[in-house]
Amino acid sequence: MASSLLARNVVRSAHALPTLRVLSTSSVLRKDFVQELYLKELKNYKAPLAAQDAHVSAVKPLVVPSAPTPPSFPSSSELASELKAYESSQPTLADAAPVSTSSSESAAGAQAFLQFLEQDLPKEEAHH
Structure with missing residues (x-):
């Protein structure tokens, strides 16, 4: 008896499948008119023929x-x-730069610079 009851429940459950309902808030689907117009024009477009x-x-x-x-x-x-023409030519002195200082002045200036470099630097106090 239990097996026949089980068999009836299986048969009922197979026949009584749940039905699905689609709920919609609006009954009319809204179409995108711009997209529809674009697709229509795109389908109707014919490319111009190129000349040969x-x-x-x-x-x-x-x-x-x-x-x-x-x-x-x-x-x-x-x-x-x-080469002979080059060797026979004399160099011009117009290209040489004139030296305005004498050798004694430049030696004195160099000696003063070296003495300045050899001086001891003054010691600075550390700031804390």
């Missing part, structure tokens, strides 16, 4: 540059003549 020779104005023709010419080196006779 459109690439001609965008691409320059290839022009291979001419081969560079090797540098020309002076001959040994030209080098010898330039």
